[in-house]
Amino acid sequence: MAGYISEAVIKRLPAYYRHLKELEAEGVTQISSKGLGERMDFTASQVRQDINCFGGFGRQGYGYSVSELREHIGHIMGVDERHRMIILGAGNIGRAVALADSFPQNGFVTAAIFDSDPHKIGMQVDAMAVQDIAELKRYVEENAVDIAVLALPVSCAQQLAHEVYDYGIRGFWNFAPLDLKLPKDAAVVNVHLDEGLEVLSFRMKHSQP
Amino acid sequence: MAGYISEAVIKRLPAYYRHLKELEAEGVTQISSKGLGERMDFTASQVRQDINCFGGFGRQGYGYSVSELREHIGHIMGVDERHRMIILGAGNIGRAVALADSFPQNGFVTAAIFDSDPHKIGMQVDAMAVQDIAELKRYVEENAVDIAVLALPVSCAQQLAHEVYDYGIRGFWNFAPLDLKLPKDAAVVNVHLDEGLEVLSFRMKHSQP
Known part of the structure; x- marks a missing residue:
């Protein structure tokens, strides 16, 4: 080891x-x-x-x-084990994650996708229907899930992260532009897309031709 | 400075x-x-x-x-200046980038989106129609563009990156899972989503409860 x-x-x-x-x-x-x-x-x-x-x-x-x-x-x-993800947020990013082929090919399988927007609940994303976020607790209790994908507005990401932590999830793949505060045994990887573009802008401005 | x-x-x-x-x-x-x-x-x-x-x-x-x-x-x-992006690849990731609100709010505006797939060409993404990748050279010559978003399969990302570099683009936001080889005056930021999940898996496996 x-x-x-x-x-x-x-x-x-x-x-x-x-x-x-x-x-x-x-x-x-x-x-x-x-x-x-x-x-x-x-x-x-x-x-x-x-x-x-x-x-x-x-x-x-x-x-x-x-x-x-x-x-x-x-x-x-640990990528020789399968991981089961739930996606919180069925917006552009959440749907793109749900639809990507490469994640399940690498053992990261999306089990369910949730949203609170009545216009999105029931919408079909690949073979899954978007579920009501009110069903989240029940779902996590009844299904083995180890990763929550946070594809949510910054205004609710922190609170929902805490909720799913309390339901027992310890892996967080966070696309919301904030620093999640979670207990030390939570594993967090942030994908701050806006910040990547800002770093790109910096490099373009300061590169030597 | x-x-x-x-x-x-x-x-x-x-x-x-x-x-x-x-x-x-x-x-x-x-x-x-x-x-x-x-x-x-x-x-x-x-x-x-x-x-x-x-x-x-x-x-x-x-x-x-x-x-x-x-x-x-x-x-x-350099985020007090506007940046104009073209998206290469109208798959899930390319469309998610095109549709996100936060990038234009931060001055990163998508000017056009391209694909080579006849089923995708002409498809509407927000207010833009997906353009034929064969039109890429003409488009870049006629329009001020400074960033190429590579939302392409790994098999064609390197070649297309070289092409748009030759057309004068120097900023590359790369979502394809490879290390782009470009001249030193190109600025590259990679978003390797699969690798982020692998790092998350590592952290979950090795975190101390």
């Missing part, structure tokens, strides 16, 4: 996983830290350091087994 | 900007580094360091003017 993994390495794990999946698809079975580094724009020593950090794989002068390393990283990230 | 700003500070700028906008909306005109830090879960000294880093605002014992600091950060990020 992995020991302490720094925040920076955690954020690089999905990129390793993606490149290793691509290599597998290309039929590559072994790769050196140098080869993996070139592919990912990292130095060989950075790759060795990162990989040592979660378990010391590979043998000197031999490199890594692509499939073993991919499986190992997948297991550390 | 700002001197060198580290990557870590750049990524915090939007959060400062958001909190300062909220403070303005709440009618707060002055705030200390301690007050701002408490609000953002930073220490006062971190706030002072960050803000010094882009220009040395505020007076000892007096704090910051909320509106001046907000304007200053907005100017550094």
Whole structure:
């Protein structure tokens, strides 16, 4: 099992996983830290350091087994288990998440989608009908769900996050532009799209031609 | 003007900007580094360091003017200018970006949306009809556009990014799961949604109850 993994390495794990999946698809079975580094724009020593950090794989002068390393990283990230998500908010973002193919392909399955807007309740999104948010508690009690996708206005995101936390959900994928305050055992990943555009604007303004 | 700003500070700028906008909306005109830090879960000294880093605002014992600091950060990020975006790909993500209210409210206006799929060309997305990707070059030549939103399959994202770079676009907001290779004067921000879910899965697996 992995020991302490720094925040920076955690954020690089999905990129390793993606490149290793691509290599597998290309039929590559072994790769050196140098080869993996070139592919990912990292130095060989950075790759060795990162990989040592979660378990010391590979043998000197031999490199890594692509499939073993991919499986190992997948297991550390827990993406070899299925996750069941509920989407709170059936607006543009909520519907786009519900309709995307890649999430279920990677084991993140949308089980239900909720909204409070009477115009949206009952609306069909893929094979699901949008459910009344008033049914949320009952639904979570009766169904195994581990991730709540917050695709809500900022005005109600915090309160609903607390509610679903109280119902036992511990994973939060938050698209609302706020810093959620939740107890320490809640896992939160924020997707602040507006902030990404602001960073892009900064980079455009300050890039050297 | 700002001197060198580290990557870590750049990524915090939007959060400062958001909190300062909220403070303005709440009618707060002055705030200390301690007050701002408490609000953002930073220490006062971190706030002072960050803000010094882009220009040395505020007076000892007096704090910051909320509106001046907000304007200053907005100017550094270039979000006081309008940006015109084209969306490449009229799938779920492309349409969600086109339909979101918050981007134009923040000065990021979608000018056009393109796809290569004959079933999507001509489809109405908000007030825009999806245009044939074959019209892309002509469109960019005739219209001022500075950001391309890549909401495309991984198989064609790299090639299209190169094309629009050649047409003169330098800002790329990339939703495709790959590392774009573009010349150094291109500004790229990636939104790797799948990777965000993998990081969430990691945190759920390793969080201490």
